[in-house]
Amino acid sequence: MCASHAPDDAAAPESQHGYLSEKEKYLARVRRIEGQARGIHRMIAEDTYCIDVLTQISAVTSALEHLALGLLDDHLKHCVTHAIASGGKEAEEKIREASAAIQRLVKS
Template identity: 60%
Template sequence: MDTVEHDSPATTQDHAAPDHQHGYIHRKDDYLKRLRRIEGQARGLQRMVEDEKYCIDILTQVSAMTKALQSVALGLLEEHMSHCLVEAAAAGGREAEDKVREASDAIARLVRS
């Protein structure tokens, strides 16, 4: 099963004000398209294993898929900074600090993954 608990009430989604638009929303279709392609890559990898393809060829596809995922992450992060972080910074105070810390933690996870 998916580890993605996408509709859990415990997500930090609620941090955002009700009328706040996340940075990536205006490019939602582009992200969905890229994620569908990534899902296709995951299926392609299953077929490769099923068909007992050569290990190195499978690794090449894993690297391509990892790069595609990283590129999605870097895009989301830039849009997060342009919108959520810049808005919080303009508001100032504790909210700005919290957002910087939260973004830093997310960046550390990306760098280390």
């Protein structure tokens, strides 16, 4: 229900060609990250100089961080906000869950 894309993606069927939903934006970013990961593979396979491989790894790590921060921001805006607005136990659970995810991001 409260998934990795904005829940109103399906709400406008006519606009599905040519508009860039949040989900498409995230998929484009993750495709670029997959390409960068294949780049690391190729570099190691071709015995590229270590420092250049490290530079590529730092680029992928930054891209993943940027992706995670975007997803987390959307999560706070949508899922957590809905849960709090509805009140009750689920709100507490959502915040506990978000805090744990933030901790993993900060530590990773």
